[in-house]
Amino acid sequence: xxxxxxxxxxxxxxxxxxxxxxxxxxxxxxxxxxxxxxxxxxxxxxxxxxxxxxxxxxxxxxxxxxxxxxxxxxxxxxxxxxxxxxxxxxxxxxxxxxxxxxxxxxxxxxxxxxxxxxxxxxxxxxxxxxxxxxxxxxxxxxxxxxxxxxxxxxxxxxxxxxxxxxxxxxxxxxxxxxxxxxxxxxxxxxxxxxxxxxxxxxxxxxxxxxxxxxxxxxxxxxxxxxxxxxxxxxxxxxxxxxxxxxxxxxxxxxxxxxxxxxxxxxxxxxxxxxxxxxxxxxxxxxxxxxxxxxxxxxxxxxxxxxxxxxxxxxxxxxxxxxxxxxxxxxxxxxxxxxxxxxxxxxxxxxxxxxxxxxxxxxxxxxxxxxxxxxxxxxxxxxxxxxxxxxxxxxxxxxxxxxxxxxxxxxxxxxxxxxxxxxxxxxxxxxxxxxxxxxxxxxxxxxxxxxxxxxxxxxxxxxxxxxxxxxxxxxxxxxxxxxxx
Numbered sequence: 001x002x003x004x005x006x007x008x009x010x011x012x013x014x015x016x017x018x019x020x021x022x023x024x025x026x027x028x029x030x031x032x033x034x035x036x037x038x039x040x041x042x043x044x045x046x047x048x049x050x051x052x053x054x055x056x057x058x059x060x061x062x063x064x065x066x067x068x069x070x071x072x073x074x075x076x077x078x079x080x081x082x083x084x085x086x087x088x089x090x091x092x093x094x095x096x097x098x099x100x101x102x103x104x105x106x107x108x109x110x111x112x113x114x115x116x117x118x119x120x121x122x123x124x125x126x127x128x129x130x131x132x133x134x135x136x137x138x139x140x141x142x143x144x145x146x147x148x149x150x151x152x153x154x155x156x157x158x159x160x161x162x163x164x165x166x167x168x169x170x171x172x173x174x175x176x177x178x179x180x181x182x183x184x185x186x187x188x189x190x191x192x193x194x195x196x197x198x199x200x201x202x203x204x205x206x207x208x209x210x211x212x213x214x215x216x217x218x219x220x221x222x223x224x225x226x227x228x229x230x231x232x233x234x235x236x237x238x239x240x241x242x243x244x245x246x247x248x249x250x251x252x253x254x255x256x257x258x259x260x261x262x263x264x265x266x267x268x269x270x271x272x273x274x275x276x277x278x279x280x281x282x283x284x285x286x287x288x289x290x291x292x293x294x295x296x297x298x299x300x301x302x303x304x305x306x307x308x309x310x311x312x313x314x315x316x317x318x319x320x321x322x323x324x325x326x327x328x329x330x331x332x333x334x335x336x337x338x339x340x341x342x343x344x345x346x347x348x349x350x351x352x353x354x355x356x357x358x359x360x361x362x363x364x365x366x367x368x369x370x371x372x373x374x375x376x377x378x379x380x381x382x383x384x385x386x387x388x389x390x391x392x393x394x395x396x397x398x399x400x401x402x403x404x405x406x407x408x409x410x411x412x413x414x415x416x417x418x419x420x421x422x423x424x425x426x427x428x429x430x431x432x433x434x435x436x437x438x439x440x441x442x443x444x445x446x447x448x449x450x451x452x453x454x455x456x457x458x459x460x461x462x463x464x465x466x467x468x469x470x471x472x473x474x475x476x477x478x479x480x481x482x483x484x
Contacts, residue, residue: 135405
């Protein structure tokens with residue numbers, strides 16, 4: 001059966017007032033690293049990318065990452081109620097599992113369910129956010145079918161130490177307390193950020209508390225040669241009051257997340273650069289349910305899920321000619337899940353990727369990339385992409401892209417046990433996609449930019465949970481077409 005989904009025509013004429021970000025002119029715009037691992041100027045990209053700058057974040061009243069992203073075109077936030085509710089990002093009509101979320105280039109999608117709760121990414125540690133619209137599997141592998149979000153954290157600034165403290169209070173005992181402290185002293189820099197948040201909720205048994213602590217340490221080995229270490233931990237507890245018509249006053253959810261990320265980057269000369277990263281993500285999710293049926297009875301049943309993701313990534317960047325930039329890289333990732341529901345399972349991924357950018361005649365830029373991912377569970381996937389950019393003028397540009405993408409099934413898709421009404425499917429295959437898009441960008445002034453993009457997604461083997469008799473189970477539906 002073939003499914004066809006037509007998105008409401010957005011053909012996004014997006015008027016972006018980017019006051020502080022563009023007010024200083026072209027030279028002051030940051031290099032964008034998400035659309036191309038080699039880094040590009042905003043006016044040289046063959047992809048559609050939005051940048052939420054530090055000034056945008058400082059002047060917003062956003063409480064969390066979802067408040068910021070929801071203002072972008074073709075980005076939707078799935079919000080499951082209140083401050084404590086899980087918030088997922090969806091792009092171009094896709095699912096939360098089809099959007100890759102990274103912090104400083106480190107992927108944070110959980111292989112258990114494939115998504116990211118935006119509540120767990122604190123804004124107090126964010127310098128800027130780069131949002132890549134459209135597929136990016138040719139660079140980043142699985143999950144980047146609809147797009148990618150890269151959260152770039154603060155870097156210590158030269159000078160004497162800077163400390164910032166903020167506190168917010170609101171109705172229903174909503175509170176948000178933040179502390180930031182950092183400095184760059186000679187070659188050594190550090191940045192520490194902490195956050196406490198909580199609410200009693202607008203319903204009985206609707207409370208939420210969270211704590212977050214992040215630290216970044218950097219050391220400049222030489223000019224354009226740096227190492228950085230990022231460590232962080234997040235914990236929260238949320239009451240689960242159930243449906244309004246079927247209130248449950250004794251269930252709750254608790255989660256603990258921590259990570260370690262060590263990165264090295266060196267520009268050996270004006271034409272050669274290298275970088276490497278090794279990281280570890282840990283996630284523990286616990287559900288507590290009172291099985292006795294009485295509020296005064298503490299016969300709680302606990303269901304615990306633990307996941308580990310360890311990865312290493314390295315690449316070499318070269319500019320053999322003034323108009324040509326080449327990058328080659330390799331990556332390895334191991335994913336493990338220990339769950340009281342799905343059991344213990346693991347798989348590994350080995351990948352290699354190649355990217356090339358070629359500038360012709362000062363007006364035309366061609367880009368291409370390809371990545372091969374080899375999974376220990378279902379074999380190899382190859383995903384290429386090709387794009388172009390033509391500059392009518394430096395401010396008026398026309399771009400096009402063709403890209404293939406995929407998403408690997410999650411541990412829940414494969415191994416969820418037969419509970420009588422839900423069951424996983426170990427035979428489910430990866431989702432596959434092919435995207436074509438064209439767009440026009442016009443910087444009318446230093447403060448006003450207009451962009452229009454048309455895209456078409458052709459997806460196959462989409463993973464869909466649906467009833468098979470009385471049991472909900474995932475399967476690969478035939479196809480889906482989405483354009484906008």
